Structures are given as C-alpha cells and as structure tokens.
Amino acid sequence: MDRPSWAPADVDLDRPSVARVYDYYLGGSHNFAADRAFAEQVLKVMPAVAGLARSNRAFLRRAVRELAAQGVRQFLDLGSGIPTVGNVHEVLTDAGITDGRVVYVDHDPVAVAHSRAILAEVPGTAVVAGDLRSPAEVLAQPEIRDLLDFDRPVAFLLVAVLHFVPDELRPADIVAAYAAAGAPGSHVVLSHAGLDRPLTPAEEKAWEMYRKSPTPLILRTNEQVAALLGDLTLLPPGVVATHLWRPDGDEESPPDGNAVGSAVVARKD
Incomplete structure (x- = not known):
C-alpha cells in the first residue's frame, strides 16, 4: 500500500497498533490494513467492542466537561492515541x-506524528512522544513543563490504557507517581477493561486474541481498579460501568452487555 504522508517512514504498517485499532473501533480513518484485520477478528466474535470504545470516548468527554466546570484548566492525556473527534482540547x-x-502523550509514532500535524496551529496544546509507564521520564519532558504549571491542579487522563499494563509493572505506582506530581485539587481520570463476573465464551475468544497480540490485555475487577488509585478520593459514583459514570443526554446507547469496562474519577486532596 502507499504510505500516507502522516505515517512516519519507520512505522511497520503490517503490525497492528493498539492506538490505530482503537481509532478503527471509533470509526476513524487513521489505521492500516493490519489494524483493521485485527479489529475485525475481534468484532467477529464480540461486536460490542466497538460500542465499548465509543462509551470510553463519551466518558472522556463527560469527565473533561465536569472537571472544567470545577475550574480545572490543565490536562495531561496519557496514552492519548490517534486524534479523533472528541479530543480533550475540542x-x-x-x-x-x-x-x-x-x-x-503517546508512544505510538503514528499517533504522535499525526497529533503534531493537526495541532501545530492549535494554541494551548502540545504533543509528546513518551511511554506512560515511565512517569518520571514523561513528566521531565520540556514541552510538558513549559505548558503545564504543576503548582496548579492538573487532570491526569488514563483512559483505556492501564489494561495494557501488567501487574508486574506496578500500575498503582504509575498512577501514584502522576498524582504525586500534581497540586492538591488535581484529578486522575481512569477507565479500564474488566468485569465482576465470569467471561462469556465470546469475551474469552476476544480476550485470547489480545493476549496473543503485541499488547496483551489485562482485565481487572472494579475493586482492583479502585485499588490502582491508592489514597485518592473517588468522586461519586465511584468505580462504575463506563456508561454509568454521570451519564447525560448526549450519552450513546450503552454497550449491550457483552463488553464491559469501568470508569472512575479521583481527586488529590
């Protein structure tokens, strides 16, 4: 295939990417044949995955609006993926x-390259290449320090990303490191794949596909998700199904029950 102008020359177009597969689930156009093939395999056994992706994006919109209404003006989107409609700045x-x-912030070269292209003329935004699993390195990036004032509240967004971080990499410590960098009044916005019941046969098949992919998926229960937030204060309603976190009239139809994820927003006091 012809390489699009927004795809860096060193990106392997034949290897599926989490960010680009997610873009495909959302109906975006910044994905390649390998991403679409992988996504279609998952959708074949569990069509509700696309609905879960849209529910995650709707949760992100609601959480950002809620925090903005509370006066938060600074947002660090970790594992931001491919820019699509409904980005934080929008x-x-x-x-x-x-x-x-x-x-x-993202470690996927395509996500970073395309983000920089479309945000080049957008004031108040920056794009950083970085791995969210290394908070100290991410937070030391000059673009972040130049744009964000960590003496004022910051919202750390970890939306649909921590389920790619295994327990041995201590995801709770990753969350704690970001929260520690924020002033009192900072927040962590988190959504995660998981469920509090046994997997259905379709879910088991889809999970197996991700387990064999370059970025295996880890499912966590609501209790385990809450534990990732340590001593942060959970905002009501706590850890709930993604589409149930402060739903509003703009919420899309909830997933049909075959795909389940949780969402939560927590405050640093």
Missing part, C-alpha cells in the same frame, strides 16, 4: 473554555 473549546492547556 471538548474544552465546545465548553467555552479559552484558557485550557492540554498535552497529549
């Missing part, structure tokens, strides 16, 4: 926020 603009600051 949510802030739609809410009439003109002084927001947003940094997008």
Whole structure:
C-alpha cells in the first residue's frame, strides 16, 4: 500500500497498533490494513467492542466537561492515541473554555506524528512522544513543563490504557507517581477493561486474541481498579460501568452487555 504522508517512514504498517485499532473501533480513518484485520477478528466474535470504545470516548468527554466546570484548566492525556473527534482540547473549546492547556502523550509514532500535524496551529496544546509507564521520564519532558504549571491542579487522563499494563509493572505506582506530581485539587481520570463476573465464551475468544497480540490485555475487577488509585478520593459514583459514570443526554446507547469496562474519577486532596 502507499504510505500516507502522516505515517512516519519507520512505522511497520503490517503490525497492528493498539492506538490505530482503537481509532478503527471509533470509526476513524487513521489505521492500516493490519489494524483493521485485527479489529475485525475481534468484532467477529464480540461486536460490542466497538460500542465499548465509543462509551470510553463519551466518558472522556463527560469527565473533561465536569472537571472544567470545577475550574480545572490543565490536562495531561496519557496514552492519548490517534486524534479523533472528541479530543480533550475540542471538548474544552465546545465548553467555552479559552484558557485550557492540554498535552497529549503517546508512544505510538503514528499517533504522535499525526497529533503534531493537526495541532501545530492549535494554541494551548502540545504533543509528546513518551511511554506512560515511565512517569518520571514523561513528566521531565520540556514541552510538558513549559505548558503545564504543576503548582496548579492538573487532570491526569488514563483512559483505556492501564489494561495494557501488567501487574508486574506496578500500575498503582504509575498512577501514584502522576498524582504525586500534581497540586492538591488535581484529578486522575481512569477507565479500564474488566468485569465482576465470569467471561462469556465470546469475551474469552476476544480476550485470547489480545493476549496473543503485541499488547496483551489485562482485565481487572472494579475493586482492583479502585485499588490502582491508592489514597485518592473517588468522586461519586465511584468505580462504575463506563456508561454509568454521570451519564447525560448526549450519552450513546450503552454497550449491550457483552463488553464491559469501568470508569472512575479521583481527586488529590
């Protein structure tokens, strides 16, 4: 295939990427044949996965609007993926926020390259190549330090990413490191794949596909997700199904029950 102008020359177009597969689930156009083939294999056994991806994006929009209403103006989107409709800076603009600051962080070269291309002329935004699993390295990036003031509250967004971080890499410590960098009044916004019941046969097949992929998926229960947040204060309603976190009239139809994820927002006091 012809390489699109937004795809870096060193990216393997034949290897599926989590960010690009997610973009495909959302109906985006920044994905390749390998990503679409993998996504279609998953969708064949569990069609509700696409609905879960859209539910995650809707949760992100609601959480950003809620925190903006509380006065938070700084957002660090970790594992931000491919830019699609409903990005954080767009949510802030739609809410009439003109002084927001947003940094997008991802380790996928395509996600980073395309983010930089479309945000080059957008004030108050920056794009950083970094691995969210290394908080100290991410937080030391000059683009982040130049744009965000860590003496003021920051919202750390970990939306649909920690289920790719295995227990041996201590995801709770990763969350704690980001939270520790924020001033009181900072928040962690988190969504995660998982469920509090046995897997259905379809879910087992889909999970097996991800377990064999370059980025295996780890499912965690609501209790395990809450534990990732340590001593942060969970905002009501706590850890709930993604589509149940403060739903509003703009919420899409919830997943049909075959795909389950949880969502939570927590505050640093």
